[in-house]
Amino acid sequence: MGIGDDIMWRGEAYKKFKETGKLQRPWNNKKNQYMNIETREVWKNVSWISRKGKPLDTLPNNKRRWYFKGTPYKPKIAPFTFKEKQIEFQKQIKFKDYIVINPYVKQGVFYPMKMWPYWIELINRLKDYNIVICAPQRPHVDGPTEQQILQANPNVQIVNTPNFLNCVIVISKAKLLITTEGANHHAAGNMQIPAIVIYGSHNSPLCTGYDSQVSITRTTECNTDGYGCHRNNKSKTQNSNPCITCIQAMSTITTQEVIEKVTEIINTNRTE
Numbered sequence: 001m002g003i004g005d006d007i008m009w010r011g012e013a014y015k016k017f018k019e020t021g022k023l024q025r026p027w028n029n030k031k032n033q034y035m036n037i038e039t040r041e042v043w044k045n046v047s048w049i050s051r052k053g054k055p056l057d058t059l060p061n062n063k064r065r066w067y068f069k070g071t072p073y074k075p076k077i078a079p080f081t082f083k084e085k086q087i088e089f090q091k092q093i094k095f096k097d098y099i100v101i102n103p104y105v106k107q108g109v110f111y112p113m114k115m116w117p118y119w120i121e122l123i124n125r126l127k128d129y130n131i132v133i134c135a136p137q138r139p140h141v142d143g144p145t146e147q148q149i150l151q152a153n154p155n156v157q158i159v160n161t162p163n164f165l166n167c168v169i170v171i172s173k174a175k176l177l178i179t180t181e182g183a184n185h186h187a188a189g190n191m192q193i194p195a196i197v198i199y200g201s202h203n204s205p206l207c208t209g210y211d212s213q214v215s216i217t218r219t220t221e222c223n224t225d226g227y228g229c230h231r232n233n234k235s236k237t238q239n240s241n242p243c244i245t246c247i248q249a250m251s252t253i254t255t256q257e258v259i260e261k262v263t264e265i266i267n268t269n270r271t272e
């Protein structure tokens with residue numbers, strides 16, 4: 001279960017709490033056991049999540065995730081509240097107005113189909129904007145090196161974020177987030193921070209998208225209906241083989257296409 005899944009459960013728990021007035025506790029309905037709230041950063045110190053709460057399934061779709069096999073789903077949103085240490089952390093950002101770019105992707109089961117190859121080119125071409133990058137201090141994350149980023153654009157501020165909530169608070173003050181599908185886009189969606197989400201063909205905004213976001217997708221021979229790749233969602237064994245079509249679909253999304261969306265969003269927000 002990744003951070004994105006944790007955030008989606010958090011949103012469902014918030015909705016249930018609002019409906020029933022009862023605190024919620026994460027229940028793994030496949031293993032028939034409660035999950036440890038303390039091990040998930042986005043569940044800790046959240047007022048509607050408690051060890052004393054009512055069990056709420058973490059695998060509600062036939063013991064799978066909400067969006068499994070292209071099930072249409074709209075993630076629920078829930079507020080983030082920050083502690084003093086996170087508020088302090090955000091103060092190191094030197095820009096007042098900034099865009100957060102997340103060029104990293106977890107080397108999880110869907111790697112590398114969620115990876116976009118042109119981050120360095122984008123960072124280089126967005127020199128008119130203040131860019132902040134939150135570098136996750138976790139193993140098994142792929143993305144450009146600090147040196148590559150600063151060579152492309154020396155004005156970028158890179159902050160090390162060992163803790164995901166540090167990254168969330170940086171996003172909370174941003175004008176825009178640019179990312180692939182994952183924990184960052186879920187965080188922005190929950191806070192209704194505008195985001196450009198580069199989906200390609202593997203995942204779909206019809207399954208994990210938020211209204212506050214602009215999605216860049218591709219329909220392909222493996223994603224004919226727009227609900228995501230049909231090839232790699234069947235089993236763990238198949239997931240170990242990356243879908244070449246999805247990888248190619250990502251490479252057809254150009255830097256120019258992303259920049260046009262950046263301009264649209266920034267200009268729209270300026271005239272409001």
Ligand SMILES: [Zn+2]
Pocket residue numbers: 201202222223229230231232243244245246
């Ligand atoms: Zn595919």
